Amino acid sequence: MILVTRSSLPPLEEYIAEIQDIWDTHWLTNMGPKHKAFEAALKAYLGVPHVQLVTNGHMALELTLQALDLPRGSEVITTPFTFASTTHAIVRNGLEPVFCDIDPNTFTVDASKIEPLITERTSAILPVHVYGNLCDVEAIDKIAKKHHLKVVYDAAHTFGETLAGRGAGTFGDASCFSFHATKVFNSIEGGAVTFADPALGERLYQLKNFGIKGPESVVGVGANAKMNEFCAAMGLCNLRHVDAEIAKRQAVAARYRERLSGVPGLQLNAQQPQVRPNCGYFPVLFDPAVFGHTRDEVFAALAAQGVNARKYFYPLTNAFECFQGRFDPAKTPVAQTAAARVLTLPLYADLPLAEADRICDIVLGLK
Numbered sequence: 467m468i469l470v471t472r473s474s475l476p477p478l479e480e481y482i483a484e485i486q487d488i489w490d491t492h493w494l495t496n497m498g499p500k501h502k503a504f505e506a507a508l509k510a511y512l513g514v515p516h517v518q519l520v521t522n523g524h525m526a527l528e529l530t531l532q533a534l535d536l537p538r539g540s541e542v543i544t545t546p547f548t549f550a551s552t553t554h555a556i557v558r559n560g561l562e563p564v565f566c567d568i569d570p571n572t573f574t575v576d577a578s579k580i581e582p583l584i585t586e587r588t589s590a591i592l593p594v595h596v597y598g599n600l601c602d603v604e605a606i607d608k609i610a611k612k613h614h615l616k617v618v619y620d621a622a623h624t625f626g627e628t629l630a631g632r633g634a635g636t637f638g639d640a641s642c643f644s645f646h647a648t649k650v651f652n653s654i655e656g657g658a659v660t661f662a663d664p665a666l667g668e669r670l671y672q673l674k675n676f677g678i679k680g681p682e683s684v685v686g687v688g689a690n691a692k693m694n695e696f697c698a699a700m701g702l703c704n705l706r707h708v709d710a711e712i713a714k715r716q717a718v719a720a721r722y723r724e725r726l727s728g729v730p731g732l733q734l735n736a737q738q739p740q741v742r743p744n745c746g747y748f749p750v751l752f753d754p755a756v757f758g759h760t761r762d763e764v765f766a767a768l769a770a771q772g773v774n775a776r777k778y779f780y781p782l783t784n785a786f787e788c789f790q791g792r793f794d795p796a797k798t799p800v801a802q803t804a805a806a807r808v809l810t811l812p813l814y815a816d817l818p819l820a821e822a823d824r825i826c827d828i829v830l831g832l833k
């Protein structure tokens with residue numbers, strides 16, 4: 467049985483050494499020494515001016531939207547081709563998602579379709595760097611400046627990526643990372659917000675700790691989203707190995723690309739010229755009219771051989787049952803087509819190349 471991903475773990479002895487001092491200090495959470503050390507290490511690795519650690523990527527999104535103090539009920543332009551978290555963070559903040567269609571090659575928001583969606587109720591744009599493909603950050607920045615909108619990037623897929631050498635977390639007002647077990651880099655569960663404005667950091671620091679400013683001062687209706695010391699320790703360990711993990715992922719992705727590129731009816735992920743990719747995902751889109759098989763047929767063929775691929779992202783968030791009747795997925799047809807055709811193939815650092823070959827054999831055997 468091959469699963470779609472496999473969490474990275476440091477050598478056990480390394481983690482034990484890292485958590486040793488927790489037994490000396492008895493400091494388990496509430497921004498202890500591991501939390502501080504992990505934040506500093508991330509700041510350096512990601513090449514960003516400021517970092518706030520949180521419990522997970524979802525809380526990064528939810529608290530960032532809250533920290534920006536967007537008018538209640540205002541509209542946030544976003545993408546439906548994403549994980550549930552992105553849209554839920556908007557809705558749970560009492561904001562209204564407005565869905566923009568995506569670019570057919572990068573699967574990120576099609577920046578040329580943003581402006582027609584802007585109304586006087588628009589307050590922000592929340593694009594997603596899907597599969598590690600960076601959004602058109604320059605165009606989005608221009609639109610945001612022109613219309614005085616905030617920009618928050620869902621950067622859950624972009625850990626360690628750079629655009630022309632610049633950290634992926636340096637664009638917009640803030641970028642939200644996920645360190646979930648299934649991501650390229652994990653702290654078991656975890657997340658972070660990167661940003662340039664220190665005032666935003668102060669708000670986030672308070673909001674992740676119940677809105678507490680001081681022992682007798684509560685200034686915000688915050689949540690509890692403090693990363694604990696054990697997660698921070700795991701993050702510190704995994705950070706030492708992440709470049710090696712990405713290099714191994716690259717080898718697997720290169721094998722998939724070698725075997726599957728040029729096959730009629732298959733669309734592989736874009737390769738962006740100035741981007742250092744982290745190879746977090748290997749999406750393949752199956753055009754049934756050309757390939758002769760639907761995505762679901764390929765999914766079933768792989769499953770029959772013990773290979774667990776994933777329909778990621780499917781369904782679109784604007785088609786979720788919890789939003790029944792509220793949005794119209796037909797208004798984002800490019801995203802609709804991508805969601806109907808996409809399958810992400812198993813990809814993790816230790817996936818043997820022979821297994822990647824076997825997976826390609828199953829797919830190509832359907833032709």
Ligand SMILES: *Cc1c(COP(=O)(O)O)cnc(C)c1O
Nearest residue numbers: 522523524549551622644645646
């Ligand atoms: C994983 C993910 C999230 C949520 O992160 P968690 O750490 O699981 O809360 C948000 N957006 C995207 C695109 C993701 O892939």
